[in-house]
Amino acid sequence: MSKESTDKGVAANVAIDARSTERPHAMGATHQHRPPGETGANAGIGISGLTKRYLTPKGETFTAITDVTLSVEPGQFCSIVGPTGCGKSTTLAQVSGLERPSEGSVRVGGHTVEGVTKGVSYMFQADALFPWKSVLNNVMMGPVLLGTPKREATLLARDWLRRVGLAGFEDRYPHQLSGGMRKRVAMAAALINNPRILLMDEPFGALDVQTKAIMQNELLTLWEELRPSVLFITHDLDEAVALSDRVVVMTSSPGTVKDVFDIDLPRPRGDVQQIRHEERFLELQGRIWESLKDEVTRAYARTAGEAA
Amino acid sequence: MSALAQGETVTPQRQAAAADAGKAAHRRLTRWIWAGRAILAVAVVGGWQWFTEEGWVDKFFFGQPSEIWNSLVKLFTEGTAFGTIWENLWVTMQEAILGFLLGTLVGVVLGILLGSNKYLSAVVGPYIRIVNSIPRIVLGSIFIVAFGLGVFPKVLLAAVLVFFVVFFNAFQGVREVDQNLVANVRVLGATPVQVAIHVTIPSAMTWIIASLHTAFGFAIIGALVAEVLGAQQGVGLIISQAQGTFDPNTVFACMVIIAVITLGAEYLISLLEHSVLKWRPPNRSESQAI
Ligand SMILES: Nc1ncnc2c1ncn2[C@@H]1O[C@H](COP(=O)(O)OP(=O)(O)OP(=O)(O)O)[C@@H](O)[C@H]1O
Ligand SMILES: [Mg+2]
Numbered sequence: 001m002s003k004e005s006t007d008k009g010v011a012a013n014v015a016i017d018a019r020s021t022e023r024p025h026a027m028g029a030t031h032q033h034r035p036p037g038e039t040g041a042n043a044g045i046g047i048s049g050l051t052k053r054y055l056t057p058k059g060e061t062f063t064a065i066t067d068v069t070l071s072v073e074p075g076q077f078c079s080i081v082g083p084t085g086c087g088k089s090t091t092l093a094q095v096s097g098l099e100r101p102s103e104g105s106v107r108v109g110g111h112t113v114e115g116v117t118k119g120v121s122y123m124f125q126a127d128a129l130f131p132w133k134s135v136l137n138n139v140m141m142g143p144v145l146l147g148t149p150k151r152e153a154t155l156l157a158r159d160w161l162r163r164v165g166l167a168g169f170e171d172r173y174p175h176q177l178s179g180g181m182r183k184r185v186a187m188a189a190a191l192i193n194n195p196r197i198l199l200m201d202e203p204f205g206a207l208d209v210q211t212k213a214i215m216q217n218e219l220l221t222l223w224e225e226l227r228p229s230v231l232f233i234t235h236d237l238d239e240a241v242a243l244s245d246r247v248v249v250m251t252s253s254p255g256t257v258k259d260v261f262d263i264d265l266p267r268p269r270g271d272v273q274q275i276r277h278e279e280r281f282l283e284l285q286g287r288i289w290e291s292l293k294d295e296v297t298r299a300y301a302r303t304a305g306e307a308a
Numbered sequence: 309m310s311a312l313a314q315g316e317t318v319t320p321q322r323q324a325a326a327a328d329a330g331k332a333a334h335r336r337l338t339r340w341i342w343a344g345r346a347i348l349a350v351a352v353v354g355g356w357q358w359f360t361e362e363g364w365v366d367k368f369f370f371g372q373p374s375e376i377w378n379s380l381v382k383l384f385t386e387g388t389a390f391g392t393i394w395e396n397l398w399v400t401m402q403e404a405i406l407g408f409l410l411g412t413l414v415g416v417v418l419g420i421l422l423g424s425n426k427y428l429s430a431v432v433g434p435y436i437r438i439v440n441s442i443p444r445i446v447l448g449s450i451f452i453v454a455f456g457l458g459v460f461p462k463v464l465l466a467a468v469l470v471f472f473v474v475f476f477n478a479f480q481g482v483r484e485v486d487q488n489l490v491a492n493v494r495v496l497g498a499t500p501v502q503v504a505i506h507v508t509i510p511s512a513m514t515w516i517i518a519s520l521h522t523a524f525g526f527a528i529i530g531a532l533v534a535e536v537l538g539a540q541q542g543v544g545l546i547i548s549q550a551q552g553t554f555d556p557n558t559v560f561a562c563m564v565i566i567a568v569i570t571l572g573a574e575y576l577i578s579l580l581e582h583s584v585l586k587w588r589p590p591n592r593s594e595s596q597a598i
Contacts, residue, residue, distance in 0.1 A: 098491050124491065126488045128489055131588075
């Protein structure tokens with residue numbers, strides 16, 4: 001509860017670290033329920049020649065992304081940045097298996113994605129908690145749909161709510177939580193199944209700066225513990241560099257991969273607030289911005305032109 | 309309260325005083341509302357009594373409150389030509405409730421089915437709209453010709469009236485489901501049935517329950533009209549009998565009985581609404597509703 005006082009960011013970070021000391025115990029409990037991934041090992045993502053065309057209401061085809069090729073190594077944290085409307089969410093939808101690519105393919109752990117794949121979790125851009133379910137039931141959804149017995153699922157969900165700092169909020173409904181708390185619930189719900197692949201679409205986009213920093217640290221700790229491969233969309237270059245092993249820059253619409261930057265900052269990264277003052281960080285961030293700048297201007301000019 | 313915001317020390321006493329003042333103001337308002345309601349009722353009923361008493365309005369056609377009261381007493385003490393009022397009431401309620409349940413069930417199932425299946429809704433949609441546009445009360449005559457004077461045709465007419473209200477709401481409710489939530493539950497590995505259980509139905513429930521308020525009224529209308537058209541027992545029969553003997557007071561008495569029952573049912577449906585939809589944030593128009 002005290003974690004909501006976002007102005008005490010440092011205190012909250014300490015709290016997170018304190019919690020991480022008791023992890024081994026909690027981890028053991030988790031893994032009894034569910035070994036990591038269905039194939040036993042973490043899986044990478046291979047996207048090749050991915051193109052997606054939509055049919056507009058007028059009956060024309062609209063190319064959202066064209067020939068996107070990128071790969072995420074097993075256990076790697078990869079961010080995608082790009083101007084708005086360039087097709088980042090579209091790319092993620094293809095990886096999740098919710099949509100079918102028009103051309104090209106997505107491979108997860110060596111298997112071509114055809115429909116929803118086990119071991120893939122998705123944190124959506126829009127708020128996607130079930131408003132009629134309590135916080136606990138929201139987090140429980142993953143295990144329940146996998147057929148985990150209710151009692152076990154409840155224990156697991158309680159454990160995860162504790163990990164994201166929401167112990168005591170089990171019986172609340174989503175509308176009774178703050179925006180930051182809702183994001184934590186979504187994060188717990190995404191991680192509870194111990195996914196091999198974690199897709200995150202601007203998960204912290206709508207949060208204030210302090211809460212965002214807390215959540216980023218929290219995500220990093222959890223990621224280092226579970227080590228899923230992450231595909232993370234953001235508009236915040238600081239966030240992209242601080243969290244990722246690799247940053248992919250996409251062009252303006254129709255989106256395709258423009259540049260790929262490997263981030264060689266050492267892990268564990270520690271506090272994201274601290275790291276953004278390091279020289280290497282600033283250098284990388286500057287180079288990525290160089291690459292992204294033109295695309296943003298172009299995208300803006302295009303939509304502005306359309307509107308005129 | 310604005311003084312509190314300006315950094316003055318907030319003592320518990322002051323807070324309590326503010327809360328007390330608020331409560332007192334609220335109590336005063338409630339008293340005034342009830343006083344207004346009482347005055348309105350006295351004015352309408354008293355005016356009616358007075359006008360008919362003075363002969364400005366003919367009580368032979370429009371009844372009279374005191375006579376309506378007498379009819380009510382008579383209905384409950386002496387009963388009717390078709391048995392006690394309780395027997396008749398029971399018959400009507402049975403028809404209305406069965407019709408309500410049947411219509412709701414079919415309406416919800418079809419509404420959800422058609423709402424979640426584009427092809428089905430495209431095929432069946434126009435026909436439902438056509439049937440909806442015909443005056444369905446007339447179906448009552450057909451049902452009575454086809455199924456006789458028993459309970460069944462009344463149940464059927466009530467069900468038909470209820471069906472359309474519930475169906476359109478369930479259909480719309482399914483259409484309004486947040487596609488993000490559907491995507492979310494599908495990523496978690498839900499089968500189509502699980503999508504319906506966890507997302508579609510709970511989401512459509514808001515709409516369905518809202519429609520039940522109107523639907524119960526329609527169930528009563530269906531049962532009564534079918535009884536007026538032809539029956540061996542029921543409140544509708546008492547009404548049509550009273551109409552035949554130029555007895556408006558008994559008609560009004562029956563109306564009062566039915567109104568009380570409908571209000572009771574409305575209350576039960578509100579209870580259901582509160583327990584099923586307790587997850588909903590209280591909306592402003594509702595919390596201020598009278
Ligand atoms: N279902 C759809 N039908 C038609 N067009 C679509 C559909 N989904 C997305 N688009 C179009 O595809 C383009 C890319 O959309 P997308 O949501 O992937 O952008 P984005 O990069 O995620 O943008 P943002 O950063 O603002 O979230 C947009 O121009 C959008 O209008
Ligand atoms: Mg997007």
